Amino acid sequence: MEIEKILKSNGTSLSNWKKMPKPFRDVTDSQIFLILDELSYNREELREEHDRDILKMTDEQRKIYEEIMDAVIGKRGGVFFVYGFGGTGKTFLWRLLSAAIRSRGEIVLNVASSGIALLLLQGGRTAHSRFGEEIIYLSSDSIDPSDTRSVNDQALTPDFLNSIKASDNKLPFKMRRRQLPISVAFAIMINKSQGQSLSHVGIFLPRPVFSHGQLYVAISRVTSKKGLKILIVDEDGKPQKQTRNVVLISEFVFYPILCLFLFHRQVLVFHSISVCDYAQTM
Numbered sequence: 497m498e499i500e501k502i503l504k505s506n507g508t509s510l511s512n513w514k515k516m517p518k519p520f521r522d523v524t525d526s527q528i529f530l531i532l533d534e535l536s537y538n539r540e541e542l543r544e545e546h547d548r549d550i551l552k553m554t555d556e557q558r559k560i561y562e563e564i565m566d567a568v569i570g571k572r573g574g575v576f577f578v579y580g581f582g583g584t585g586k587t588f589l590w591r592l593l594s595a596a597i598r599s600r601g602e603i604v605l606n607v608a609s610s611g612i613a614l615l616l617l618q619g620g621r622t623a624h625s626r627f628g629e630e631i632i633y634l635s636s637d638s639i640d641p642s643d644t645r646s647v648n649d650q651a652l653t654p655d656f657l658n659s660i661k662a663s664d665n666k667l668p669f670k671m672r673r674r675q676l677p678i679s680v681a682f683a684i685m686i687n688k689s690q691g692q693s694l695s696h697v698g699i700f701l702p703r704p705v706f707s708h709g710q711l712y713v714a715i716s717r718v719t720s721k722k723g724l725k726i727l728i729v730d731e732d733g734k735p736q737k738q739t740r741n742v743v744l745i746s747e748f749v750f751y752p753i754l755c756l757f758l759f760h761r762q763v764l765v766f767h768s769i770s771v772c773d774y775a776q777t778m
């Protein structure tokens with residue numbers, strides 16, 4: 497019963513696994529769990545958090561906050577796309593908006609595409625777990641267009657087609673199975689990768705890295721040269737073997753003097769560095 501409750505609050509149920517035993521009693525509908533969960537926040541605490549943080553908002557955050565809250569309070573709804581560089585206060589804004597709406601006794605469903613982002617949001621869940629949706633298909637199955645009888649059958653959804661085993665050969669329709677070799681990877685910006693050590697790293701450089709020391713940060717995440725692949729492309733997307741390494745102007749002045757002093761020409765910086773040794777087209 498407890499397992500069924502957890503599954504239902506995640507938008508799924510034991511009945512989705514044929515071999516699993518089912519609970520004797522029917523568990524309340526998942527939507528009721530969802531609503532009860534979402535109404536169980538401590539409104540007083542949220543109100544305090546909101547009243548404290550609202551005073552800290554920047555002008556830009558305040559503008560976005562007011563626009564979204566206007567749409568919520570006026571029940572107009574809307575789709576808002578907020579973007580900004582890392583650390584510019586997007587999560588701060590989500591938290592404030594969530595606190596504002598939840599402290600009014602209303603419901604906020606915080607969802608994100610990755611689990612990491614969710615750790616920062618109260619009650620946050622991944623979109624596919626929250627809505628019980630399977631959003632990643634490792635194979636793209638469809639009805640073969642030559643099967644004109646079944647090709648437009650709406651019951652033959654991608655979800656259903658993906659659940660069919662290759663050995664099911666008595667199908668009343670002709671299926672086209674296109675499998676894609678996918679291995680799970682994780683993409684992050686160079687700034688975010690600081691502090692991590694990884695055995696395999698692919699670095700995509702569609703343009704020169706733009707701040708001091710950033711190329712070093714990216715390359716030094718990987719523990720061996722073998723695990724490193726760099727893809728450098730020019731404006732037309734053609735693979736290249738060089739990129740610019742940007743360093744601070746103070747070092748630009750300082751190092752040539754040092755170089756002259758040491759007669760050690762390899763200490764030069766602010767030149768295009770060759771990454772041929774590292775570069776392998778991904």
Ligand SMILES: Nc1ncnc2c1ncn2[C@@H]1O[C@H](COP(=O)(O)OP(=O)(O)OP(=O)(O)O)[C@@H](O)[C@H]1O
Pocket residue numbers: 552553554557580581582583584585586587588589
């Ligand atoms: N107006 C503000 N007043 C005080 N602190 C703030 C404000 N906006 C953001 N911060 C703080 O700055 C830090 C970074 O903000 P936040 O995590 O919201 O950025 P982000 O845009 O979501 O970053 P990322 O894209 O890297 O996830 C956090 O510690 C947050 O509490």
